[in-house]
Amino acid sequence: MIELDIALARAGFSLAVNFTAGNGITALFGESGAGKSTVLHLVAGLLKPDRGRIAVSGTVFTDTEARIFVAPHRRRIGYVFQDALLFPHLSVRQNLLYGSWFTRGPADGISLDQVTSLLGIAHLLDRRPQTLSGGERQRVAIGRALLASPRILLMDEPLAALDIDRKREIIPYIERLRDELKLPILYVSHAIEEVARLADRVILMSGGRVKSDGPPQQVLSPKTGSGDDRFARVSILTAGKPTYDEKYQLTQVSHPAGRITLPGRLAPDADPVRIVIRAIDVTLALSKPRELSIRTALPGKVSAISEPLGAVVMVEVALAGGEVLAAAVTRKAADELGLGEGDQVYCLIKSVSIDDRLMAAP
Template identity: 55%
Template sequence: MIEADIIVRRAGFTLTSAFSSDGGITALFGRSGSGKTTVLNAMAGLVRPDSGHIRLDGETLFEASSRIFLPPHRRRVGLVFQDAQLFPHLTARQNLLYGRFFNRTAGPRLDFDAVIGVLGIEKLLGRRPNALSGGEKQRVAIGRALLASPRLLLMDEPLAALDTPRKLEILPLIERVRDEMKVPILYVSHAVEEVARLAARVVVLEAGKVTRIGPPQEVLAPAVGPVSGQRFETVSLLQAKVRHYDEHYGLSTLDHPAGIISVPGRASPPGADVRVVVRGSDVSIAMKRPGSVSIRTMLAATVKTIEADDGPVARVDLTLTGGDTLSAFITRNAVDELGLGQGDDVLAMIKAASIDAR
């Protein structure tokens, strides 16, 4: 259990942050400069807040009124930076074991073999950092933090320095750490797709203030403001269940109450519940089922609202059969030509190639 209610003052900037979390992944989400990293540093003990308190599992890490400030090495908090920051003169194994140095408490210790197994780094142990890729370095950095047996794992934009293939390689590993290691994670990011996929709870920061807190499907819903500015930032979350994987075509089929969702690659074992992240710019709308078309995913929906301004694009919020909400961005011209209106029954079409199974 995390409880944080702090104020941090710096030249020209004041952070006021209050939130709590019961476990899983809590994301601190917002633009650069909003205060996300400052919150993380305060949790780690690298920044001393000016007022307030921080508690972890009932233990007070910081309380201004009582002058309590537990130093970083006594907090049992793991920290993963944007840059892996491995020791260049040590092998991957030696970097990993360095994390053990910080766990001198009587608390439980994570098993070395279990950690490297979850992260898939068995073959990297003898290499030095200069012989590792960016994704491999981050795996080792995550392992080093875990082997300190932390009560809380802090991750500060851990994927920001990686290219897309490496990001897609690391994301499932973070999910495995969450699900198999059962270590609560405070995850800093300004990437909406990362947050939508990983987080159970999202804390939105804007200019040093918490503006929204809640589950991602609510917090990441389209914001108020010019529609044109939302087009590439708006995502929707759909809950589906894996039906099967087609070996020949390399496609996973997911069951959703509104229809079948096709996803390239192997998603999860049949029967597994998965969260599908869909960008609003990847959704098209049809009034009836089209004939010859490459799009495989067509979901039954009803038009909930249509938002438009003076720009060329409109946002259409759809209610899918089953209750999920899906946002689509189409041109205002298309809205008029289709005669689209609130309450219309439509098909939401999503290109399979726009979704990655990982």
């Protein structure tokens, strides 16, 4: 477990953050400049707070009142950066073992064999970094961090430098870390689909403060982004029991409100799956339409309508199961439909509008 209560002031920026986090992935999410990477630097000991306390698994790293500050190299931190930062003159094996050379970890810490098996990199051990793909390099970087026998793993946008195919390659390995190692992991990312898939918990940051804290479905849906930005507004629905149509290459998943159709085949272990739906991709109808190309029509009840945002209003629809789906519609459309709170509507979602690439099997 990590316990963090810190404050830091710099020219033009102040940070004041207080939270605790257990094992699994806690994602720090928010706009650039929110202070996410600064939190990681403080945990790693690369920065000293003006005030506060940081403890991981009962070991105090920083306590300004007690005048405790453990040097970074004594904290047993595993740190994975956006770029793999491997030593080009060393083999993969040597890069991996570098993580343990300066570490006084427990004798029963994770072994090289365990790391290579967990990350699927045993066949790469004798190669040099310049011969690896971006996804392979990042897996080696994660392995090096794990061989430091870390108390906590810090991951600062580890997929940001990768293309979509490499992201799809590496995400299942990060899920294995989350599920098998039972380490606390602080994970920074700007990618909402990535966070929705990986995070057990999301801490939404803005201006150096914690704006919201909870499970991804609660924090990221439906009010992610600034309230007047219809392009930033998303909802996250949780569904399961996927069935695949080989002929049409479509997957259907079950939600309490109905079946949702997705393009492509989901990853084999994608149950449950979190689906990110943009508000601008939701159309509302007062009755279930016929003879449309749209495959997904979820019934629900209007729970809220925002004040006009220029020509647009945000309509929140409560679905069976308790989740909420946000739809961006024009004021004229809302008026012509006579939409009001409590009205029964159908939420129409085009399958092709759902970005399945991080959900789909690589």
